[in-house]
Amino acid sequence: MTQSVESSLGRILRARFDSFKKTFYFFTRSPIATIGLGVVIFYILVAIFGPVVLGGNPWKTTQILQFHGVYIYNVPQPPSIYFPFGTTFEGYNLFNGVVKAARIDVGVAAAVVLSGALIGTILGSIAGYKGGVVGEVIMRLTDIFLSIPFLVLAIAFLVILGRNLTIMVVALAIIWWPTYTRIVRGQVLSVRELKYVEASVAAGSSSIRTVMKHIIPNSIYPIFVQVSLDFGNVILTIAALFYLGVGFAGYYTPEWGNLIGLATDLGGGIPAVTQYWWTVTIPGLAILILVVSLNLLGDGLRDVTDPRLRR
Amino acid sequence: MKLYVYIIRRILLLIPVIIGVTVLTFFLSHANLTLLIDGYLGRIRTPAHIAIVKAELHLNMPVYAQYFYYLGNLFTGNWGYLAPTELFDAGTPVFVEFERRFPPTMELALLATALVLVMGLPLGVFSAVKKDRLTDQATRVLAMVGVSIPVFWLGILILIYFGPNSVLPFQLRLLGSGQIPPSYYYVPGTSILEPWVNTKVSGLTQPTGFLLIDTLYYGDVSAFLAGLYTLFWPALTVALTSFALVTRFLRSSMLEVMGQDYVRTARSKGVPEHFVIHKHVRRNALGATTTVMGLFFATLLSGVVVTETVFGWPGMGRWLFSAAIGGDMVSIMATTFIFTIIIVVANLIVDIIYSFLDPRVRLE
Numbered sequence: 001m002t003q004s005v006e007s008s009l010g011r012i013l014r015a016r017f018d019s020f021k022k023t024f025y026f027f028t029r030s031p032i033a034t035i036g037l038g039v040v041i042f043y044i045l046v047a048i049f050g051p052v053v054l055g056g057n058p059w060k061t062t063q064i065l066q067f068h069g070v071y072i073y074n075v076p077q078p079p080s081i082y083f084p085f086g087t088t089f090e091g092y093n094l095f096n097g098v099v100k101a102a103r104i105d106v107g108v109a110a111a112v113v114l115s116g117a118l119i120g121t122i123l124g125s126i127a128g129y130k131g132g133v134v135g136e137v138i139m140r141l142t143d144i145f146l147s148i149p150f151l152v153l154a155i156a157f158l159v160i161l162g163r164n165l166t167i168m169v170v171a172l173a174i175i176w177w178p179t180y181t182r183i184v185r186g187q188v189l190s191v192r193e194l195k196y197v198e199a200s201v202a203a204g205s206s207s208i209r210t211v212m213k214h215i216i217p218n219s220i221y222p223i224f225v226q227v228s229l230d231f232g233n234v235i236l237t238i239a240a241l242f243y244l245g246v247g248f249a250g251y252y253t254p255e256w257g258n259l260i261g262l263a264t265d266l267g268g269g270i271p272a273v274t275q276y277w278w279t280v281t282i283p284g285l286a287i288l289i290l291v292v293s294l295n296l297l298g299d300g301l302r303d304v305t306d307p308r309l310r311r
Numbered sequence: 312m313k314l315y316v317y318i319i320r321r322i323l324l325l326i327p328v329i330i331g332v333t334v335l336t337f338f339l340s341h342a343n344l345t346l347l348i349d350g351y352l353g354r355i356r357t358p359a360h361i362a363i364v365k366a367e368l369h370l371n372m373p374v375y376a377q378y379f380y381y382l383g384n385l386f387t388g389n390w391g392y393l394a395p396t397e398l399f400d401a402g403t404p405v406f407v408e409f410e411r412r413f414p415p416t417m418e419l420a421l422l423a424t425a426l427v428l429v430m431g432l433p434l435g436v437f438s439a440v441k442k443d444r445l446t447d448q449a450t451r452v453l454a455m456v457g458v459s460i461p462v463f464w465l466g467i468l469i470l471i472y473f474g475p476n477s478v479l480p481f482q483l484r485l486l487g488s489g490q491i492p493p494s495y496y497y498v499p500g501t502s503i504l505e506p507w508v509n510t511k512v513s514g515l516t517q518p519t520g521f522l523l524i525d526t527l528y529y530g531d532v533s534a535f536l537a538g539l540y541t542l543f544w545p546a547l548t549v550a551l552t553s554f555a556l557v558t559r560f561l562r563s564s565m566l567e568v569m570g571q572d573y574v575r576t577a578r579s580k581g582v583p584e585h586f587v588i589h590k591h592v593r594r595n596a597l598g599a600t601t602t603v604m605g606l607f608f609a610t611l612l613s614g615v616v617v618t619e620t621v622f623g624w625p626g627m628g629r630w631l632f633s634a635a636i637g638g639d640m641v642s643i644m645a646t647t648f649i650f651t652i653i654i655v656v657a658n659l660i661v662d663i664i665y666s667f668l669d670p671r672v673r674l675e
Contacts, residue, residue, distance in 0.1 A: 140327055140328070140331065141331070143328050143331075144328055144331035144332055144335065146605060146606070146609070147328060147332065147605065147609075147651055147654050147655050147658070148332065148335075148609075148647065148650070148651045148654070149609045149612040149613045149616070149650050149651070149654065150609060150613055151613035151616055151617070152612070152613065152616060152631065152646065152647050152650045152651075153647065155616075155631060155635050155643065156339055156643050156644065156647050157339070158635075159346075159634075159635050159638060159640070159643055160339050160340075160342055160343045160346060160640060160643070161342060161343065162343075232458075232459060236459075236461050236462075237613075239461050239463075239464075240461060240462065240463055240613075240617050243461075243463045243617070244463075244617065244620060244632055244635065245632075245635070245636050246635050246636075257461065257463070260463070260464060260467065264467065270467055270470045270471060270621065271470065271471070273471060274471045277471060277472075280464070280467050280468075280471065281468070284461060284464035284467075284468070287461050287464065288456070288459055288460055288461070288464075291458075291459035291460075292455060292456065292459040294459075295455055295458060295459055296455070
């Protein structure tokens with residue numbers, strides 16, 4: 001008895017693994033998407049190990065006041081062997097800041113996107129499977145949240161409820177769930193009509209079991225695609241919030257948008273940082289490279305998981 | 312369904328959305344009462360004064376009564392007063408500030424939308440017609456970079472690389488040379504505002520508040536051109552970061568329509584190719600594209616908020632930014648509400664235009 005259960009479980013796992021291997025094979029056939037995946041993995045590794053390797057306070061950029069006996073407090077140093085990315089105003093080491101920023105940006109974005117996707121999946125499957133008044137209310141709620149510009153709503157939340165990490169994650173998750181709800185609802189509505197769902201309902205499986213076992217696993221791929229595309233949008237929004245000065249953890253937080261805002265703020269306006277181009281260009285490039293890679297990854301995933309394109 | 316019936320129905324459907332939005336803004340504006348009361352009191356916060364403000368704002372009443380007072384004030388234009396932050400005159404009615412800040416934002420948003428239409432729609436059509444050719448690939452790269460670039464960073468790059476002190480060659484300093492600011496209106500990237508009309512001294516009024524219309528109203532063509540040049544750069548920044556959505560969606564829906572039977576029929580009966588593309592394919596593909604317009608407007612206005620801050624454009628985005636820094640809650644809630652209404656109305660207009668172009672949607 002137990003043996004047969006194990007072997008059937010093993011068969012399912014092997015089938016899943018084979019299907020994953022096939023998907024991965026199709027994915028690696030696209031060199032651009034593979035590059036995207038590689039860069040994203042590199043950023044995640046930097047986010048995990050970067051602050052550990054650099055040491056010091058992960059919430060504050062390291063400050064260098066003197067270099068070779070010269071006082072560099074207000075004269076940003078160009079990129080050199082000693083400072084790979086140069087230094088910014090008040091002697092903050094940009095390499096240090098950019099590396100430490102990876103953890104804050106990637107971490108907050110991951111928390112936001114994953115909680116948004118989770119809430120969206122739950123509400124979307126309720127709205128799609130149950131329908132009725134509850135479904136209608138959920139969909140009208142998504143209408144409301146989608147008609148407020150996300151940056152404005154995030155600023156309002158952060159200023160009013162307090163500028164800290166938790167509020168930022170909660171505020172952005174509140175903004176990001178409606179997209180997932182809509183996607184999942186659409187998926188559930190189409191999967192619900194399929195024969196195997198009908199068969200499982202006829203065999204007496206409960207609603208929760210049907211949704212968890214048949215509907216969500218078969219409508220999960222569009223969520224993966226949306227997660228990888230949204231990850232970049234969340235990072236852009238976080239950077240914009242920090243640039244506007246509604247971030248958390250203080251004025252010198254190592255965050256890419258904050259490093260740009262720091263340079264223009266301490267330098268005395270945007271025209272004043274023209275000679276010190278690296279102070280704003282390099283943190284921005286860090287954002288651009290990551291978000292481009294995430295979008296390439298998302299496009300690649302979409303091409304792989306859309307069977308019409310695979311043929 | 313007749314067109315006017317459809318329009319009325321569409322407007323009625325907005326009511327629950329607007330009520331929902333007011334519930335959300337009400338919740339937010341009453342979530343932090345300390346900030347709200349401090350905004351009215353400034354530095355003097357004696358218990359007696361706090362009690363007066365509380366009574367005036369009906370904060371001692373039950374929540375539902377507070378909500379109805381809030382709604383009443385919202386619809387009668389009684390939006391409260393600016394908090395005494397360093398950047399504003401404390402005590403100015405928010406509605407007056409709104410009237411001053413609204414036209415510049417609309418000017419920027421409309422110009423950006425126009426740029427998207429001029430730039431994004433043809434690119435979408437071209438990249439569908441020339442699928443996988445050079446145009447398509449170039450558009451794809453441009454769209455990819457456009458959605459991935461932080462708006463504020465793009466604005467800063469434009470200002471520092473094309474600005475007066477650029478490290479690039481002299482010919483590329485498009486935003487003025489030397490120390491001369493590029494317009495009469497503002498100095499880019501700083502908080503120095505140089506209004507085109509100084510209403511207090513000269514006695515001139517700004518009939519509409521729109522820079523480009525007012526300059527033409529007074530017949531000052533050189534100021535109009537300078538204003539247009541000034542406005543072009545922030546509008547380009549916003550357009551570059553938000554056109555990708557329209558272009559990519561138009562491309563994929565064009566490709567889908569091009570596989571339809573009626574397109575093949577049109578081709579096989581010898582209809583010229585450009586006629587097929589522009590009359591049969593594009594019109595049908597544009598219909599599907601209107602479904603992403605809501606997301607497009609949200610992206611555009613979020614971009615406008617950041618771009619106004621970077622370029623020092625005196626619109627609502629800059630107002631929101633100053634209010635966020637100074638903790639001026641009344642202004643934040645006012646701008647949130649206005650931005651939402653702009654998006655809702657823009658979606659309504661898009662839907663009405665779409666139902667006018669494609670009568671099929673009215674049948675639902």
